[in-house]
Amino acid sequence: MATISVKLLLLVLSAVDMLLPVRADEHEHTYTDTEEVVLWMNTVGPYHNRQETYKYFSLPFCVGTKKAIGHYHETLGEALQGVELEFSGLDIKFKDEVLQTTYCEIELDKGKREAFVYAIKNHYWYQMYIDDLPIWGIVGEADENGEDHYLWTYKKLEIGYNGNRIVDVNLTSEGKVKLVPNTRIAMSYSVKWKKSDVKFEDRFDKYLDPSFFQHRIHWFSIFNSFMMVIFLVGLVSMILMRTLRKDYARYSKEEEMDDMDRDLGDEYGWKQVHGDVFRPSGHPLMFSSLIGSGCQIFSVSMIVIIVAMIEDLYTERGSMLSTAIFVYAATSPVNGYFGGSLYAKQGGRRWIKQMFIGAFLIPAMVCGTAFFINFIAMYYHASRAIPFGTMVAVCCICCFVILPLNLVGTILGRNLSGQPNFPCRVNAVPRPIPEKKWFMEPSVIVCLGGILPFGSIFIEMYFIFTSFWAYKIYYVYGFMMLVLVILCIVTVCVTIVCTYFLLNAEDYRWQWTSFLSAASTAVYVYMYSFYYYFFKTKMYGLFQTSFYFGYMAVFSTTLGIMCGAVGFMGTSAFVRKIYTNVKID
Numbered sequence: 001m002a003t004i005s006v007k008l009l010l011l012v013l014s015a016v017d018m019l020l021p022v023r024a025d026e027h028e029h030t031y032t033d034t035e036e037v038v039l040w041m042n043t044v045g046p047y048h049n050r051q052e053t054y055k056y057f058s059l060p061f062c063v064g065t066k067k068a069i070g071h072y073h074e075t076l077g078e079a080l081q082g083v084e085l086e087f088s089g090l091d092i093k094f095k096d097e098v099l100q101t102t103y104c105e106i107e108l109d110k111g112k113r114e115a116f117v118y119a120i121k122n123h124y125w126y127q128m129y130i131d132d133l134p135i136w137g138i139v140g141e142a143d144e145n146g147e148d149h150y151l152w153t154y155k156k157l158e159i160g161y162n163g164n165r166i167v168d169v170n171l172t173s174e175g176k177v178k179l180v181p182n183t184r185i186a187m188s189y190s191v192k193w194k195k196s197d198v199k200f201e202d203r204f205d206k207y208l209d210p211s212f213f214q215h216r217i218h219w220f221s222i223f224n225s226f227m228m229v230i231f232l233v234g235l236v237s238m239i240l241m242r243t244l245r246k247d248y249a250r251y252s253k254e255e256e257m258d259d260m261d262r263d264l265g266d267e268y269g270w271k272q273v274h275g276d277v278f279r280p281s282g283h284p285l286m287f288s289s290l291i292g293s294g295c296q297i298f299s300v301s302m303i304v305i306i307v308a309m310i311e312d313l314y315t316e317r318g319s320m321l322s323t324a325i326f327v328y329a330a331t332s333p334v335n336g337y338f339g340g341s342l343y344a345k346q347g348g349r350r351w352i353k354q355m356f357i358g359a360f361l362i363p364a365m366v367c368g369t370a371f372f373i374n375f376i377a378m379y380y381h382a383s384r385a386i387p388f389g390t391m392v393a394v395c396c397i398c399c400f401v402i403l404p405l406n407l408v409g410t411i412l413g414r415n416l417s418g419q420p421n422f423p424c425r426v427n428a429v430p431r432p433i434p435e436k437k438w439f440m441e442p443s444v445i446v447c448l449g450g451i452l453p454f455g456s457i458f459i460e461m462y463f464i465f466t467s468f469w470a471y472k473i474y475y476v477y478g479f480m481m482l483v484l485v486i487l488c489i490v491t492v493c494v495t496i497v498c499t500y501f502l503l504n505a506e507d508y509r510w511q512w513t514s515f516l517s518a519a520s521t522a523v524y525v526y527m528y529s530f531y532y533y534f535f536k537t538k539m540y541g542l543f544q545t546s547f548y549f550g551y552m553a554v555f556s557t558t559l560g561i562m563c564g565a566v567g568f569m570g571t572s573a574f575v576r577k578i579y580t581n582v583k584i585d
């Protein structure tokens with residue numbers, strides 16, 4: 001059943017893929033002898049920040065003589081990630097050797113020289129693609145005292161082929177030429193074809209870094225988190241079983257006592273708030289929108305990771321992001337269902353408003369940040385600037401796909417599970433919340449709640465951050481799946497314990513507390529991203545800083561909403577369970 005639905009999903013996915021973007025002609029990845037092979041120039045940017053990129057031809061490189069192919073048609077995911085493929089103008093044919101040939105000359109005036117010197121000083125790299133295989137090369141080099149700057153002018157390409165497919169590309173940069181104003185610099189290339197034994201399916205293996213991603217530390221951290229989960233689940237269930245059994249025993253004994261005894265008996269604990277626990281949370285509209293969004297993010301993460309595990313998404317540019325957007329749009333009913341039913345249970349009346357807020361909460365946050373960063377990117381002429389057409393496409397998806405699907409989900413949720421069928425009645429008058437020790441205050445519980453879940457994921461965060469901010473391809477999605485499952489279990493356990501303590505202190509405001517104590521994981525992740533920025537990356541400047549912290553904030557917030565929703569769902573099942581078993585007079 002599961003495999004069928006995954007297959008179905010992939011089918012729909014590829015159908016949408018075919019409708020939306022236009023495929024390149026090299027999509028087949030097979031060539032006949034002397035068929036044209038296109039070298040695409042992508043981006044150029046500083047080595048230390050793979051996220052700051054500019055168009056290759058933003059540096060005054062010259063274009064080859066061949067003009068036949070125009071601009072590459074990109075997918076939505078590529079456009080959003082700032083992929084800017086432009087034809088290099090180099091004449092390359094399958095299995096056709098090219099000896100060193102000059103393809104164009106740069107007339108180096110003062111302005112062009114300055115542009116190159118700036119790029120060389122900042123360790124600029126450029127990226128190209130042949131048949132979807134990425135190639136990196138350095139722009140140039142400075143001598144030791146940093147006065148003279150040299151440009152690499154000779155691109156030596158070695159292409160490996162297996163049958164009629166390209167399986168390997170190596171680039172060697174040679175021909176160091178000193179940058180002297182008012183000279184002409186000749187750019188040249190050569191192509192050598194070599195028979196290779198690499199299988200087409202394995203051609204991306206050389207870009208992966210198993211010694212980094214499958215390092216002992218990675219395995220160890222997963223194992224560690226796993227032990228923590230077992231320990232935690234054992235501990236939580238033991239504590240709860242014992243205390244709850246004691247609580248039930250005490251409550252039933254109290255019932256046998258007469259009124260006099262009962263007045264003298266110690267009346268305390270979670271049972272006292274049975275008339276208030278199912279009171280609607282504060283700000284029910286916002287609360288149910290957050291829970292709905294969190295459930296959706298959870299399902300999106302699950303599905304995207306499963307798809308990434310089955311299909312090697314990293315072999316195709318931008319396909320990860322395209323998949324995520326598609327899955328997000330397709331899972332909108334989940335958001336509507338959980339948000340809508342929770343809102344109805346809490347007696348909310350403005351359900352249309354709730355639906356709008358729930359549907360646009362995450363898209364607005366992501367687009368808002370992207371818009372802000374886009375402004376800065378446009379100012380710096382970075383290739384990260386998102387084209388206008390792409391923005392319109394994203395808005396259309398929000399309005400014509402996400403919103404209607406959300407409406408369907410909301411209507412289903414309100415009608416199927418919108419009845420407030422709580423095990424205890426809600427008293428008309430709220431019970432006053434007694435004074436308690438400082439560490440029982442909701443704010444303290446919220447701050448402490450995120451520590452353990454963060455502890456279970458922070459090693460994985462290191463790997464994810466590194467693959468996002470440095471030149472590494474993340475491919476161990478099995479690990480990611482395990483960590484997600486571990487995170488959810490730890491989060492649920494921790495929030496249940498937090499809620500038990502809170503209710504025992506006769507404080508019935510458990511809904512927001514459980515949500516926030518789980519969501520505080522994200523605060524720790526964001527704090528960790530500061531550490532990562534200062535100690536693990538070499539980024540600098542307004543553009544890189546705002547880009548880093550902007551997208552990290554989006555990532556952390558999304559993670560927080562997901563954890564919050566998962567924690568709340570687990571806790572509400574727990575609360576319902578304990579109050580179902582208690583006899584209320």
Ligand SMILES: *[C@@H]1O[C@H](CO)[C@@H](O)[C@H](O)[C@H]1NC(C)=O
Binds near residue numbers: 159160168194196
């Ligand atoms: C590319 O370089 C690697 C490592 O040096 C080598 O094993 C491989 O054969 C080269 N491929 C081609 C096509 O030259």
